[in-house]
Amino acid sequence: MNIDLTGKVAIVTGGAMGIGEATAKKLAALGATVAIFDIDRNVGRETAAAIARSGATCDFCSCNVSEGAEVSQAVDTVVSKYGTVDILVSNAGIQLYGDAVTTTEEEWDRLMGINLKGCFLVSKFVVPHMVNQGGAIVIVASVQSMTAISNSIAYVASKHGLLGLTRAMSLDHASKGIRVNCVCPGTIDTPMLRWAANLSEDPEKVIQTCNRMHPIGRIGKAEEVADAIAYLASPMASFITGAALIVDGGMLVPAGGMGFQEGGTGAGTRK
Amino acid sequence: MKLQNKTAIITGAAAGIGAASAALFASEGARIVAVDIDRELLRHVSSQLEKAGANSLAVPADVSQRSDVETVLRSATQKFGRIDILFNNAGIVPTGKLEATSEEQWDRAMAINVKSMYLFCHAVIPGMKARGGGVILNTASATALRAVVDRACYTTTKAAVIGLTKSMAVDYVRDNIRVNCLCPGTVDTPSLADRLAAFPDPAEARQTFIARQPMGRFGTAAEIAQAALYLVSPDSEFVTGVAFPIDGGLSI
Numbered sequence: 001m002n003i004d005l006t007g008k009v010a011i012v013t014g015g016a017m018g019i020g021e022a023t024a025k026k027l028a029a030l031g032a033t034v035a036i037f038d039i040d041r042n043v044g045r046e047t048a049a050a051i052a053r054s055g056a057t058c059d060f061c062s063c064n065v066s067e068g069a070e071v072s073q074a075v076d077t078v079v080s081k082y083g084t085v086d087i088l089v090s091n092a093g094i095q096l097y098g099d100a101v102t103t104t105e106e107e108w109d110r111l112m113g114i115n116l117k118g119c120f121l122v123s124k125f126v127v128p129h130m131v132n133q134g135g136a137i138v139i140v141a142s143v144q145s146m147t148a149i150s151n152s153i154a155y156v157a158s159k160h161g162l163l164g165l166t167r168a169m170s171l172d173h174a175s176k177g178i179r180v181n182c183v184c185p186g187t188i189d190t191p192m193l194r195w196a197a198n199l200s201e202d203p204e205k206v207i208q209t210c211n212r213m214h215p216i217g218r219i220g221k222a223e224e225v226a227d228a229i230a231y232l233a234s235p236m237a238s239f240i241t242g243a244a245l246i247v248d249g250g251m252l253v254p255a256g257g258m259g260f261q262e263g264g265t266g267a268g269t270r271k
Numbered sequence: 272m273k274l275q276n277k278t279a280i281i282t283g284a285a286a287g288i289g290a291a292s293a294a295l296f297a298s299e300g301a302r303i304v305a306v307d308i309d310r311e312l313l314r315h316v317s318s319q320l321e322k323a324g325a326n327s328l329a330v331p332a333d334v335s336q337r338s339d340v341e342t343v344l345r346s347a348t349q350k351f352g353r354i355d356i357l358f359n360n361a362g363i364v365p366t367g368k369l370e371a372t373s374e375e376q377w378d379r380a381m382a383i384n385v386k387s388m389y390l391f392c393h394a395v396i397p398g399m400k401a402r403g404g405g406v407i408l409n410t411a412s413a414t415a416l417r418a419v420v421d422r423a424c425y426t427t428t429k430a431a432v433i434g435l436t437k438s439m440a441v442d443y444v445r446d447n448i449r450v451n452c453l454c455p456g457t458v459d460t461p462s463l464a465d466r467l468a469a470f471p472d473p474a475e476a477r478q479t480f481i482a483r484q485p486m487g488r489f490g491t492a493a494e495i496a497q498a499a500l501y502l503v504s505p506d507s508e509f510v511t512g513v514a515f516p517i518d519g520g521l522s523i
Contacts, residue, residue: 068374099442100392105337108389112381116427120369120377127370148437148512156438157385157431160415164430165369167418172368242418 003234006031009082013037014092016044018190022222028056037063065118075125090119091140115158134177136233141182170242179241181232186248187219215250273504274301278351283361285312287460291492297325304347305329334387359388360410369423384428404447411452413518440512449511456518459489485520
């Protein structure tokens with residue numbers, strides 16, 4: 001059951017931090033050559049250097065995924081150096097809060113540009129290199145690809161869009177041996193979550209609330225999502241395409257949420 | 272009369288599902304604000320509505336442009352005073368696999384199919400909240416539930432519409448604003464005719480499209496309009512946040 005990705009070339013977008021960083025580390029540890037695409041040069045370079053120090057091959061490409069020219073150039077750099085791309089992990093994303101009224105047009109365009117168009121652009125330039133030998137694309141979607149939380153209109157719409165993109169691409173490229181899947185993480189302990197929690201007056205309370213939302217009783221670790229991504233990217237998942245793998249500690253299971261289960265269904269009083 | 276004294280904005284109202292919905296909503300007593308980019312077709316639909324005795328207003332607009340959306344709202348509010356129903360129906364169907372999709376096609380489809388809904392909701396919701404409620408209906412697609420080949424960009428936009436729908440449903444449930452979306456399968460509309468015309472043999476393509484329909488036929492715009500009526504009328508008071516498939520079994 002060991003995954004061996006020796007000789008595979010992988011691109012991880014948003015690979016500087018969080019789930020992307022954990023995924024880059026995981027794929028490298030499994031033998032893949034990894035290219036990290038990220039807009040944050042300083043952190044991205046550091047992450048790539050740390051992975052390279054562990055003995056793996058890991059490069060950093062500065063890239064704003066919402067800009068076609070930058071994506072095209074970054075993909076070309078990887079292909080000219082390593083010959084092809086076998087694995088693409090489309091992970092770059094941002095979170096913004098707001099409802100339909102409070103979200104500005106600029107915020108909407110920025111989030112859609114990174115979360116949704118970014119995934120389109122990277123796929124657009126990578127897929128032509130995969131058609132000869134096949135490949136695996138893993139998109140980092142969200143539990144919010146299936147449900148919604150309040151005050152997150154653009155984020156929820158973008159993550160739902162990624163589920164559609166996953167399914168549509170899986171169908172279009174199945175005959176070329178390119179598998180396209182997504183993971184749908186629940187709340188994961190990443191810099192993005194800490195940023196979001198810090199918007200509140202009591203960040204620790206936010207984390208505690210997040211812990212309680214998951215039947216497992218805690219939020220997830222970036223490494224746990226990276227494990228799921230590595231599985232979908234590997235030959236172990238060779239018959240899986242168009243799938244959405246939920247990695248959420250059971251978060252999507254309870255009807256009405258955990259609060260309702262703990263206090264509100266009345267089931268405990270019934271005989 | 273299920274929509275007596277209600278004012279409904281319908282985008283993409285000049286043809287297909289939008290035109291059928293405008294006629295049906297009007298026959299149920301609604302005042303209609305018909306919005307479309309095609310002036311000529313819009314004029315035609317508008318005169319049909321008038322002939323049927325409807326109280327209506329036609330506003331030509333590019334739904335992806337904020338200034339146009341603001342113009343629609345201004346004209347609608349001036350004439351009818353309030354908006355009770357928003358039916359975000361305008362959309363285009365870009366075809367092809369992702370590699371064959373240009374960045375320009377992607378941007379245009381995202382703008383018309385998704386951002387337009389954000390722009391209209393952004394403009395309409397404050398008034399709905401102030402008056403104690405309203406109903407929003409968005410047109411998504413059955414392809415957002417089960418994918419079909421050569422619709423990469425289209426499917427992505429329609430899946431985003433479902434996200435937008437659920438998101439707004441939770442955000443405004445306490446404001447008495449219900450938000451739902453329709454997921455139509457292949458419907459016999461001018462938009463479908465355009466797509467068929469792009470094939471070397473449109474008649475043969477039509478037969479191929481019909482062959483993949485579980486019911487052996489396309490849906491009609493009138494059938495989709497009936498579902499739209501249910502979702503904007505008080506009959507569906509307890510329904511919010513749903514993606515309602517109406518596709519002859521395509522997504523099963």
